[in-house]
Amino acid sequence: MKPEGSYARIYAVVCRIPCGRVSTYGAVARVAGLPGRARQVGYALHALSEEEVPWQRVVNARGQISLGAEAGMNSLQRQMLEAEGVSFDDRGRVNLDEFGWRVNPS
Template sequence: MCAHRLNHEQIYSLVRAIPKGCVATYGQIAALAGFPRHARQVGYALAALNDDSVPWHRVINSQGVISERARPGAVEWQRLLLEDEGVVFDHRGRVPLKKYQWQTD
């Protein structure tokens, strides 16, 4: 197995650990995986995802915003999934990170 795939698996494992009703940022996952300042790599890993057991929708950007995707309707779908878990968006369409961001030990 190549190192690139191992990184993806490590990212997926971390994303699986995000509790329902919480979110994490791309940068937070990158730092927890051991490569801080590589938030974009987390995005690439999630874009390549083929596994329904990974709650990809719980990862958002550092501004508390759902990042745009190439697929039409993806942002709206992600928001619905988060709202179904009890995440509330503010009037600007942002997730208040102080309230919903996953706190790790």
């Protein structure tokens, strides 16, 4: 198993997130086969920087955008999600109970 393989897993999971839905780093990590390595998920996405992967649909457990550090990106992400139909509150948080993506919705 190559270390790069883990990254490909993360990208694959993110790509599986349907339009208008968001997921958390922990959830993606778990589905990608990296339980507890949520941090690495964010790290992988940061290194990603590709438009082919909807990294914008990935937020933290609070449903808030953690990009803060990357100037401009956090605002951009919010607008992109809003364009997909995702609602944000005054604090810039998403209602995971509603837009939170479930791997297998019952």
